[in-house]
Amino acid sequence: MSGQILFYVVFLSQVLLISFFLPRQVLERVRYVVSTYPPSSYPRLYPVSLERVERAQRNYRNMNLFMLVLGLALVARGFYAPSEEMLNWDTTSVVFFYYLLQWSPLLIALTAGFTYFNLKRKPDARTKRRAELRPRRLFDYVSPALVGVAAIVYVAFIVFIAYVRTFEFPWFGGYLNVLGITVLNLVFAGTIAYYMYGKRKDPYKSYEDRAREIELNAKLLIFISIAATVYVALSICLSAFDMRHLGPIAQSLYFQVISVAAFRGFRIDKVNFEVYREELAAT
Amino acid sequence: MEIVIDIDGPVPLFAQLIGQIKEAVLGERLRPGDALPSIRQLANDLNVNNKTVAKAYRLLERDSVIEAKGYRGTFVHPDAKANSTIDLNELVMTQLTKTVDALRQSGATDSEIRIAFSDVMNRRGN
Numbered sequence A: 001m002s003g004q005i006l007f008y009v010v011f012l013s014q015v016l017l018i019s020f021f022l023p024r025q026v027l028e029r030v031r032y033v034v035s036t037y038p039p040s041s042y043p044r045l046y047p048v049s050l051e052r053v054e055r056a057q058r059n060y061r062n063m064n065l066f067m068l069v070l071g072l073a074l075v076a077r078g079f080y081a082p083s084e085e086m087l088n089w090d091t092t093s094v095v096f097f098y099y100l101l102q103w104s105p106l107l108i109a110l111t112a113g114f115t116y117f118n119l120k121r122k123p124d125a126r127t128k129r130r131a132e133l134r135p136r137r138l139f140d141y142v143s144p145a146l147v148g149v150a151a152i153v154y155v156a157f158i159v160f161i162a163y164v165r166t167f168e169f170p171w172f173g174g175y176l177n178v179l180g181i182t183v184l185n186l187v188f189a190g191t192i193a194y195y196m197y198g199k200r201k202d203p204y205k206s207y208e209d210r211a212r213e214i215e216l217n218a219k220l221l222i223f224i225s226i227a228a229t230v231y232v233a234l235s236i237c238l239s240a241f242d243m244r245h246l247g248p249i250a251q252s253l254y255f256q257v258i259s260v261a262a263f264r265g266f267r268i269d270k271v272n273f274e275v276y277r278e279e280l281a282a283t
Numbered sequence B: 001m002e003i004v005i006d007i008d009g010p011v012p013l014f015a016q017l018i019g020q021i022k023e024a025v026l027g028e029r030l031r032p033g034d035a036l037p038s039i040r041q042l043a044n045d046l047n048v049n050n051k052t053v054a055k056a057y058r059l060l061e062r063d064s065v066i067e068a069k070g071y072r073g074t075f076v077h078p079d080a081k082a083n084s085t086i087d088l089n090e091l092v093m094t095q096l097t098k099t100v101d102a103l104r105q106s107g108a109t110d111s112e113i114r115i116a117f118s119d120v121m122n123r124r125g126n
Helices: A004-038 A050-082 A091-121 A144-163 A175-197 A209-238 A244-264 A278-282 B012-024 B039-045 B050-062 B088-105 B111-124
Strands: A128-132 B001-008 B066-068 B073-078
Touching: A004 A050, A004 A091, A004 A244, A050 A091, A050 B073, A091 A244, A128 B039, A144 A175, A175 A209, A175 B039, A209 A244, B001 B012, B001 B039, B012 B050, B039 B050, B050 B066, B088 B111
Parallel strands: none
Antiparallel strands: A128 B001, B066 B073
């Protein structure tokens, strides 16, 4: 019973962190940008009308409110009508799918962001194009030590799986775990390469802001790779020692850690918004 | 160091890239051994076709202003500064002008010169 209470406390923390606290931070940042860098002085920052921006904010806030209420309802059900597995299904699956739902408002906003960037590119009538004549290398943005740690964790994970395979216990996917982590790492590597060498989403962004964006995303993805590998290894250990009931707690904590990491790195005060002023149109 | 191209200018984009890189070498803003961005990176940053940057890099490599070292990347050639002063296009114009003048003096008509030039170029291509 105490295990269930612990789980619901941790899950409540996930609900409040990802569907209340972090979205509030996002909305505060948007309000700060709109009030400090208004359309009248920074027209290039607003390829869509301010009303559309405000409507998007309202939709984002309402979606997160819905996820918050849903999460609180799950917690309330757990306390007042407890069952062995959440919703009489599988707690791990419920936590996972709820986490995906929690991120859906931000993913929808990010998808709208791609349209926003395309709209930003269209009115760019400047005939002069600039680029730095300097190659971008991974270690310009991420320390070799961090990449080294990620590599060591990955290799150690493969060795760990090879060792664990010598024992028999249920719920163990064997080398499928290695395949999953490898695919994840390849996707992350491709994403980092896209940030470094892909087309510029925002034609007005300064070199420094782009470098900061690459650094932030590269570090975040490497951190998530390490965290995911450690989490999968931990899950396997919990299964091996017949402590699967702690799995959902570890899972919820893992989701909270990577969510905080994703939000923490972005500093709005360091962005150069002067590139979005109208008078730069002459260049 | 920044490179700036004018997409509406009269000079072809690849020629602008070549000119600016040579100027940078002559002005010592680029030194022997300095690394250059990959074709893909530069093309995406300037929002131009990969082939434009590839052509510029090919011609710079032909003139020994840069050297490609496979997966390690592209670097400024050790003798780039000396090689940047050679303008191959100007050399071609000078030699052709001398040759055409000599042929005219020998009595060949412009039409005969054009046909012969075309034959020679086609033969070299085969």
